[in-house]
Amino acid sequence: xxxATSYQQPSARGYYGEFGGAFVPEMLYPNVEELRTRYLDIxxxxxxxxxxxxxxxxxxxxPTPLFEAKRLSAKYGTRIFLKxxxxxxxxxxxINNTVGQILLAKRLxxxxxxxxxxxxxxxxxxxxxxxxxxxxxxxxxxxxDMERQAPNVARMRLLGAEVRRAxxxxxxxxxxxxxxxxxxxxxxxxxxxxxxxxVGPHPYPDLVARLQAVISEEMxxxxxxxxxxxxxxxxxxxxxxxxxxAGAFYHFLDEPSVRLIAVEAAGHGVDSGHSAAxxxxxxxxIIHGSRTLLMQDEHGQITEPYSLSAGLDYPGIGPLHxxxxxxGRAEFVAITDDEALAAVAExxxxxxxxPALETAHALAALGQLGAxxxxxxxxxxxxxxxxxxxxxxxxxxxxx
Amino acid sequence: xxxxAQAFAxxxxxxxxxxxxxxxxxxxxxxxxxxxxxxGADILEIGMPFSDPLADGPVIQGSSTVALANGxxxxxxxxxxxxxxxxxxxxPVLLMGYLNPVMQFGIENFLKRAAEVGVDxxxxxxxxxxxxxxxxxxxxxxxxxxxxxxxxPQTSEERIRRLxxxxxxxxxxxxxxxxxxxxxxxxxEAQQQYFERIAGMNLKNxxxxxxxxxxxxxxxxxxxxxxxxxxxxxxxxxxxxxxDAPAAAARFVRGIRQA
Numbered sequence: 001x002x003x004a005t006s007y008q009q010p011s012a013r014g015y016y017g018e019f020g021g022a023f024v025p026e027m028l029y030p031n032v033e034e035l036r037t038r039y040l041d042i043x044x045x046x047x048x049x050x051x052x053x054x055x056x057x058x059x060x061x062x063p064t065p066l067f068e069a070k071r072l073s074a075k076y077g078t079r080i081f082l083k084x085x086x087x088x089x090x091x092x093x094x095i096n097n098t099v100g101q102i103l104l105a106k107r108l109x110x111x112x113x114x115x116x117x118x119x120x121x122x123x124x125x126x127x128x129x130x131x132x133x134x135x136x137x138x139x140x141x142x143x144x145d146m147e148r149q150a151p152n153v154a155r156m157r158l159l160g161a162e163v164r165r166a167x168x169x170x171x172x173x174x175x176x177x178x179x180x181x182x183x184x185x186x187x188x189x190x191x192x193x194x195x196x197x198x199v200g201p202h203p204y205p206d207l208v209a210r211l212q213a214v215i216s217e218e219m220x221x222x223x224x225x226x227x228x229x230x231x232x233x234x235x236x237x238x239x240x241x242x243x244x245x246a247g248a249f250y251h252f253l254d255e256p257s258v259r260l261i262a263v264e265a266a267g268h269g270v271d272s273g274h275s276a277a278x279x280x281x282x283x284x285x286i287i288h289g290s291r292t293l294l295m296q297d298e299h300g301q302i303t304e305p306y307s308l309s310a311g312l313d314y315p316g317i318g319p320l321h322x323x324x325x326x327x328g329r330a331e332f333v334a335i336t337d338d339e340a341l342a343a344v345a346e347x348x349x350x351x352x353x354x355p356a357l358e359t360a361h362a363l364a365a366l367g368q369l370g371a372x373x374x375x376x377x378x379x380x381x382x383x384x385x386x387x388x389x390x391x392x393x394x395x396x397x398x399x400x
Numbered sequence: 401x402x403x404x405a406q407a408f409a410x411x412x413x414x415x416x417x418x419x420x421x422x423x424x425x426x427x428x429x430x431x432x433x434x435x436x437x438x439x440g441a442d443i444l445e446i447g448m449p450f451s452d453p454l455a456d457g458p459v460i461q462g463s464s465t466v467a468l469a470n471g472x473x474x475x476x477x478x479x480x481x482x483x484x485x486x487x488x489x490x491x492p493v494l495l496m497g498y499l500n501p502v503m504q505f506g507i508e509n510f511l512k513r514a515a516e517v518g519v520d521x522x523x524x525x526x527x528x529x530x531x532x533x534x535x536x537x538x539x540x541x542x543x544x545x546x547x548x549x550x551x552x553p554q555t556s557e558e559r560i561r562r563l564x565x566x567x568x569x570x571x572x573x574x575x576x577x578x579x580x581x582x583x584x585x586x587x588x589e590a591q592q593q594y595f596e597r598i599a600g601m602n603l604k605n606x607x608x609x610x611x612x613x614x615x616x617x618x619x620x621x622x623x624x625x626x627x628x629x630x631x632x633x634x635x636x637x638x639x640x641x642x643x644d645a646p647a648a649a650a651r652f653v654r655g656i657r658q659a
Contacts, residue, residue, distance in 0.1 A: 013530065023499060025455040025525035026550040027574060029559075168461055169451065181454050186578040188554050286500045286526065287452070299473040300504030301451040 007253035007329060008209075010320075014202020017326060019319035022201035024289045027185040031193070032289075034108065036203045042107050043100075043210060055099050056214065059132070060089050062096075064215075066222035066378070071350040078371035081232070082353070082381045083219055085244065092356065092383030093215060093244045094125035098194055100211035102129040105192035112191045113137045116166075116180040118145055118173030118240065119311035119358065120152025121383055122196030127161035137161040140179040142172040145310045152387050170304040173240075173314050177288050197241025198318030201289030205246075205318050212247025219378055220251055233375040236261040237382065238362040239332075240276070240312035242321040244382035249330070259331065262321060263365045265307035265358075266334035276305035276313045277334040279325045287316040293325070308337040308391065309357040311383075338398060339364040344385065345399040356383035357391060403492040403520050404546055404569045407442055408606045414628030415619065415656060416443035416608055417635055418496065419649070420463040421480070422472025423449070428645050429480045434487040435646035439653035443608075444488065445523065445630065448477060448497030455525050457581035459633035474505045481517035494548060494569075496523040507536065511543040521546035521569045529559075533566060548572050553594045557601070564603040573598060573609045573626060580611055581633030595625035619656050631656065 007016075014020045014036075024032050042048055056062040065084045073080045085093035098115075105113060113130050115137070117123030123139040130137035139156055143165045146153050156163050169175040177199075184193045198205040198212075220230040235252055237245035239262045252258040267275040275281060282293035287302060295303045295315040307313040317325075324330035335343075340357060343364035348354045355363060359382045371377050385392065392399060407414060417436050421429045433444055449464035449472050456464070484493060495514060502510050502524065514522065522545055527536070532547060540547055546569035551560055553576060564571060576591055598607060609622040610630030622629035635652055642648035 021528065021531075023526045023528055026555060027455060027552050027577070027579075030552075030554040030556070168458075168465075174452065178452055178454060182457070182579050185455065186582070188552075188577050283504075285503065286498075288454075289526070294500070296500065296504065298504070299475075300501035301468060301473075302500070303451075 007324065008250060010202065010206050014206065016320045016323035018284070019290070019292045019322040020202055020205060021291050022289055023286045023291065024201045027188065028181070028201070031184060031188050032201050038108065039104065039203050039207050042104055048103060048107065051103055052100055056096070060095050060099060061087060062214065063218045063222070064088060066219060066226060068226065069351050072347070075350065076366050076371070077373050078369070079376045080366065081223070081226070081376065081378045083215060083248065083378055085215060085380060085382050086353070086355065086359070086384035090121070090125050090128050091386060092121040092125070093212060093247060094122045094196060095128065096214055096247065097196065097208050097211045097243060098122070098125040098129045101192070101194045101207070102133050102135070105194070106133065108192060110190060110192035111135065112187065113194055114140070114180050114183050114191055115194045115196060116140045116173065116176040117196060118142070118176065118314065119309065120145065120149040120156070120387060121311065123161070123163070124152050124155045124159070126194050126196070127156040127159035130161060131159045138183065139163050140166050140176040140183070142166045142170070142176045144171040145173065145176070148391065149310050149387055150390070172310070174302065181288065197243040198246040198320055199241040199288055199290060199316060205290065205320055208243055209246040209250060209320060212243050213250035215244070215247035215380060216249065216251035219248070223376070223378070227376055231255055231258050232378045234259045234261055234369055234371055234377040235380070236263065236362050236365055236369070236377060237380040238263045238312060238358050239317055239321055240265070240314045240358065241316070242318040244380050246318060246320055248380035253329070260324065260329060261333060261365055261369065262324070262330045263333045263335055263362045265309060265312035265361055266336045267306040267308070269336055270334050274306040276307040278305070278315065278317045279332040280334060282316065290316070290319050292316050292319045293322040309340065309361070311356070311358040312361065333365045333368055335361040335364040341395050341398045344392060353381070354385035355381060356385050357388045359383050402546070403490060407492050408570065408627060411442060412627065413623040414442040414608065415440065415653065416445055416628060416630040417441040417653065418445040418447060418630060418632030419635055419639070420447040420449055420460060420467050421477050422467030422470045423463040423636070424466065424639050424642070424645050426470040426472060426476070427480065429477065430483045430487050431646040432649050433484065435650045436653055437488045437491045439650035440657040441491070441653050442628065443492045443494065445494045445496050445632070448474065448495055448501060450498040450501055453498060455579055457579040457633060459581045459636050463636045474501060474510070478513045478517060481519070485518040492520045493518065494521045494523055495519055499524055499526045508539060511539055511545055515543040515545060519545065521548050523548045523572065525550055529563070537566065550574050551598065553577065560598070560601065560603070564605050567605050570606045570608050570627070571603065572630065573607050575609055575611045575613065578611065582612060599625050616656050616658065
């Protein structure tokens with residue numbers, strides 16, 4: 001194995017260390033195999049790259065700014081930069097992946113798109129690119145999430161997508177993913193499943209990580225321009241499944257001087273019984289076709305995670321992140337609901353930016369880094385807070 | 401001759417019935433097994449409930465949820481199955497379920513316990529073929545357990561031949577695209593062509609057709625193209641709300657078996 005690429009690239013069967021693989025029933029095997037055998041060639045094709053880059057620039061609005069947050073920096077006594085993924089079209093990093101996957105789906109000859117969504121950001125990003133390409137789109141969303149992220153449900157419908165309620169289990173992201181997978185089983189030939197995170201069977205974790213890697217690619221160039229060096233001391237990102245963290249970490253994975261901080265949702269507290277801190281509470285297991293860290297009971301039944309944020313309450317994490325944690329390459333931090341809400345208020349007041357609740361978990365970790373005044377910290381500002389306004393209004397006492 | 405081979409050697413048109421362990425009540429497993437066999441089931445497939453059964457439709461999902469709420473888990477199931485061979489001495493019995501609970505129990509421990517209670521084979525749909533071949537095939541053989549693999553209309557001929565070579569039980573033909581209980585190929589002709597294509601491959605293993613087989617007509621039709629069929633969701637539906645689950649199961653099987 002080439003150590004220079006060992007963290008970025010999974011093995012031929014999709015393993016990052018002991019995590020990954022493709023644990024799918026036979027009904028899914030041909031779909032997953034078609035994707036596995038073709039995705040690298042399609043991604044490397046110059047016409048694909050040209051089309052992708054043009055859409056990223058003209059439609060998504062890339063490159064996104066890297067903004068030095070000076071008031072926040074003064075407060076924490078270090079140099080803090082915000083990678084403004086919240087300024088992407090549709091309000092989060094999710095569209096980096098969906099633009100790439102819709103182009104991939106077209107090259108695979110697919111006529112119909114399905115997706116799962118938790119907070120609704122990935123669903124909106126998928127519905128958006130389906131509208132752009134004129135493809136029918138079905139988004140599965142947990143019934144509970146449809147309630148707490150109602151504006152995104154409305155957005156998806158306005159964009160022409162059909163939003164189907166997932167009413168099994170906890171009625172959140174895990175169950176929406178189950179339903180999307182079942183749809184794919186029932187529609188194996190004409191449908192492409194756009195997974196929204198670095199989860200699922202190989203090659204999805206690698207595919208999504210590659211499509212999100214533009215985040216760290218831009219960071220390196222922007223840091224060189226703004227600080228004189230490409231490498232920061234810290235990169236901080238929140239992790240549910242882990243797509244924005246994968247993108248923010250990707251081009252720093254094999255730069256050992258850069259500390260990678262993955263921030264999970266502690267919910268009411270890691271030991272409260274109401275948490276989504278998978279790296280602490282999970283054991284190796286299989287979810288959605290991937291061997292990874294998984295929250296489960298002693299009999300291997302998957303348990304229900306909790307976080308106030310609908311984008312982080314996933315009982316697993318991407319296999320790349322499980323490996324980064326197990327190998328010590330990334331450090332995991334857990335942030336409670338209340339700490340995240342305080343960080344929402346702080347960024348809003350200090351920098352005039354209202355972050356998404358998921359992103360606020362990453363911001364809330366700033367106080368725990370111990371970064372020095374000469375050090376450079378990049379926080380991936382993965383999404384904006386518009387979708388969370390209702391939650392913020394309900395918690396105004398914690399915000400003001 | 402093992403119980404699976406014996407069943408296929410002695411009879412045509414085999415009826416394999418699936419039910420979820422722990423449903424409708426925790427201790428229905430052995431009474432249901434006995435009632436199904438006495439009413440005419442030839443093979444039993446006992447489902448190990450899982451919280452996230454990806455290949456299953458709403459009916460089996462629902463029965464799994466109830467079974468888990470009833471307290472079913474692998475230690476409880478193996479305790480119940482100590483009575484299995486007293487209840488059904490000669491009928492082939494398969495355990496069907498997802499890999500994660502088996503992994504947490506420990507795969508070798510699972511195989512050992514399954515063999516001890518007289519289980520004949522296993523259906524683990526999310527166990528990848530490569531991993532089975534490299535890591536578990538020898539272990540399955542060591543414990544005398546047969547692996548049953550699924551085939552779908554999309555499975556390539558090359559892969560079907562590989563699955564056939566690796567199995568010595570039967571091949572499970574999924575009737576069409578979809579999860580358990582729900583599949584019907586929109587095009588009956590395409591389904592017939594698929595069944596005939598597989599029937600014409602001269603595979604060494606017998607074949608059972610499953611998914612969406614719900615009644616006598618469906619069973620009889622499947623038997624034209626294979627050695628029998630598997631019925632699961634329709635049986636679970638027949639148990640739903642029954643006062644006497646074993647009696648309801650027996651009635652259901654007699655309905656399939658009537659001349």
